[in-house]
Amino acid sequence: MDKNAAVLYLIVGIIIAVVTAQAVFFLVRSYRRGVVIGMDKKVLNKTILRAGVFTIAPAIAILVGIVTLSDKLGVPLPWLRLSVIGSLSYETIASGIVQVVEDADTYVTVAFIMTIGMIVSMFLPLFIGKKIQRGMIKIQSKDKKWGELFMTALFMGMISAFLGFVFGAVNTGLKGFIPVFVFLTSALAMAICGLLLKVTKWKWITDYALPFSMVVGMLMAIPYTSWIV
Template sequence: MSDIRNSPFLFTVGAFVALFVTIQSLVFIAGAWKEGKRLGLSATIMRKALSGSAVFSVVPSIAILLAVLTLAGALGLPLPWIRLSVVGAITYELPAAETAAQAFGTTVKTSITDPTVFSAIAWAMSIGSVFAMILIIIFAKSIQSGIHKAQIKDTAWSGLLISAMFMGLISAFLGNALGGGLISILALLSSAAVMALFGLAIKKAGFKQLENFAMPVSMLSGMAVAALYALATGGVAS
């Protein structure tokens, strides 16, 4: 079977998903606009909210596009495009894809050309992210009406819990990278160093607008160092 990752069929599915998201956004904007007028909000304020948010979103959206690019080597273009158009974020999609790939004895470090593994990764990414949507259907109304507000009283602990969960995930993958040899350690250290520089620039020098680019640029730097190192050593490291 030819490579299904970049097949016209998958691009068509991607276009359908993009259309779905566009229509939903337009329907919600129209509904909110109508209700806003009924409440007496001026058209100027509402137009400002729309245009302000649109401008605000351009740079982070380019960062999301770069995340699509990082996944494209393993999974082709359409699947990362679809996943980052709905529900996803790179910090979820990549670990989800990798753990699924590993269950099938492979890794997203290589191009996923086996159709069965590719479909398994698509299933894993999709099923893994459905839980929040189910919770919203069941609980969003009651949360909005205040019933569940009490449950998150201890915000300090819930914030720490998220950090701890991520730290478990990160430590497993960092350990894995250390076991991956010199090139893998170089990529890790380079991206960490670039992220640390971004951190300094954002926190110490006040360049807040760099925030959105910190993650994708750090990732691309790590990847670029790996490619350059392989080139310099004649492709022995991969």
Template sequence: MDIANSRWLWLSTVPVVMIVLLQAAIFLRRAWRDGKEMGLTEEKLKTGFKTGIISAIGPSIAVLAGMLALIATVGGPVAWMRLTVIGSIAFELPAAELGLSQFGYSLGDEGISETAYAAAVWAMTLGGTGWLLVSAFGTRHMETVRSKISNGNEKLIPVISAAAMLGAFAYFLSGEVAAGTPETGAAAVGGLAMLALLHVADSRDIQWVREWSLGAAMFVGLLAGVAVQVTVGSWW
């Protein structure tokens, strides 16, 4: 852990995090400029920006909790860098475990060698490269693919986009629902809370409820999952 939290490791991870922050700033600037070119008012742009920040709170809590677990296993610098770039504790911990296991260690063991630690870091880094390469070289072609799927019908593009998002969320959610009773309870209660909040926001036209609905639903679902775990445990 002295090596994992050393000054040189902190310094080596700073440039990676700075690049991510620079990308975020560039995307924000482009979105703001393109929004104005599309005819959006500054008020609508500010509302969208605020909604995006609020909607990110819920997922960020999960990433923060995962970072605490990752700090205890691979140290602060690597945890900071990996979750800044990828943000998926569900990938990072198994990847670190895979690297350590090649030398007979497991996460949480005492006396992990420097070589085993380096293998864990390389497994996390190289294992996540695929996503970055797909994003770097494939993103510019996604609009073309989407247009071909819609066969030139502009009305189908929003439908295809919504279906793709639903499919992605369903893929990740199905694994969690099958993991155990607490996970199933968390997903069910969180989903019902989201529907209820959106119903209130739409029926009464309350914008702030709509903005906070995602984070609130995730938090309610999290509490429900903990309650099920504490009271009845896992039935499968």
């Protein structure tokens, strides 16, 4: 079968257009809401810029995932899965159930498994999104300080897990420390940006500090790997 058939590109293009329409809908609606509740338009516009800049490096990494998966699955299926709903880790694992995809039955089965695996992610938020939001409002209305600390604790819980994750291969020797060195490099770059901001008072630094530090960390992974491996 032709895994890169024009009709597959057409279907994926239509689905992605629908999801993009949803994103545009919520962007416009939220922007308008921000204006209605008195938020400064400058803050809203800056958020658009920051989110756009922040997204570039991770989006290129996702594109790399598409290129990798396209060897086995053609371009349209990985394009669909990684543009919407999916995650690189799941799609890679799900496609790993077969070594090669040559016949149509295998292709549709892999596409089916990828889709069914994410069905809870698609529908559960629709059923419980409202309850979770009401729950958060209740927590915050009971005790505002605790409500804010609760949110901070949520973030810190996630960040602490990824901090641990970085150390998840240290048993393999120096090679396993590459993610740790990248983590520390990126953290150092961010700290330098923070210091630079304090000293120079250049506010624009805040817009680019995180994406810049992330790219510095990623780029330094190249010499670290060549020195260590």
